[in-house]
Amino acid sequence: MRRAGRFAFFAGFLLAAFLFAALRAGFRFLAGFLFGAFLAAFFFAGFAAGFLRAGLEPPPPPPPRCGAGAPGVAGWDPGSVMPGISASSSSSSCS
Incomplete structure (x- = not known):
């Protein structure tokens, strides 16, 4: 089991036990608070x-316009395409 899965299991087990004990004792406010904590533990776990996507991930890079990559895309280094030919002069035409 992954670490977040173990956390969710044990947090859920302990919170469910406390929730049951609070309900048996008649502490409705405490039971409601523990139920909220129970839901929050599973939500954040x-x-x-990675089961829930938060929408906080950066968007994927745009697809290349031509070939294996395109000029102007951040982080793209054409390197040496062929000896004696620079990539910047040959990559402007996409045919």
Whole structure:
């Protein structure tokens, strides 16, 4: 089991036990608070495990316009395409 999965299991188990004990004792406010904490633990464990997408990930890079990559895309280094030919002069035409 992954770390977030173990956390969710044990947090859920302990919170469910406390929730049951609070309901048996008649502490409705405490039971409601623990139920909220129970839901929050699974919610954040889901984010940590990657099951829920938060929308916080950066968008994927744009696809290349031509060939293996395109000029102007951040982080793209054409390197040496062929000896004696620079990539910047040959990559402007896409035919």
